[in-house]
Amino acid sequence: MKHIVKILTFHTWLLPIYFVVSLGCYGLLMVGVGLIQFPTCPQEAVLLQQDVVEAKEYLRQKGVDVGGCD
């Protein structure tokens, strides 16, 4: 118990370490927040598929080669 208290005591010469540790904590926190709030758009994938179908039909009519590889 005694040595834990000793570690927790504030030392001026350890300031840079405190700074780096808090910067790391801030970074991890921001990554976590970013992950939770990550903006997704599943509806866009559906819309894109509709655009792809429309484009393929038009281009095929006009004689552009859209068949094949995929």
Place this chain on the structure above:
Amino acid sequence: MEKKNKYSIIVPTYNERLNIALLVYLVFKHLRDVDFEMIIVDDGSPDGTQQVVQQLQDLYGHDRILLRARPKKLGLGTAYIHGLKHASGNFVVIMDADLSHHPKYLPSFIKKQLETDASIVTGTRYVKGGGVHGWNLMRKLTSRGANVLAQTLLWPGVSDLTGSFRLYRKSALEDIISSCVSKGYVFQMEMIVRASRKGYHIEEVPITFVDRVYGISKLGGSEIVEYLKGLAYLLVTT
């Protein structure tokens, strides 16, 4: 549009025969009243991308679609420089060929530029109205981590550094691109960081990003190492 602006859309391709046709159709669909040209820089795709582009030229006009091929795969950064040499517009748009950048956002880029007179309008996925589809947890984690690192270390003033859907004033792009040395993924970040340091007026518009539908995603594990090296490089040189 009220002013006599012309937009050159530079699209680097490698094995995108289907996507490029779909992309061209969608660009023409969404940019009806705008003077623009598309410059397709193909790095010698073996899948016949160039033949498809020639068919598209016959359909839409050889003055609207320019094919500026290179003999082999020479990288993204030099593809833009190559395309830029042939651009006749006073604005340049850079976008990916794989449909992860949807042409329906082009009008909002143009509108934003006209409203704000910005030199650069960059698409961002991380604001309201933007978003990403098709990423797993690992990909999201990497992206958020990379973004937090870059935001904390570089203070770039834009929310999405690695997105590559952007509109540039041509003179600004020529100026910035000449001072960029990075390759691949880091290149996009270097462009926007250098632009920010040079004091260019940068605006953002929300875009959505649907990860490639056709073909294989080109992001690998070594990209992370490259990214960290790039970040360190930008930290000491800008």
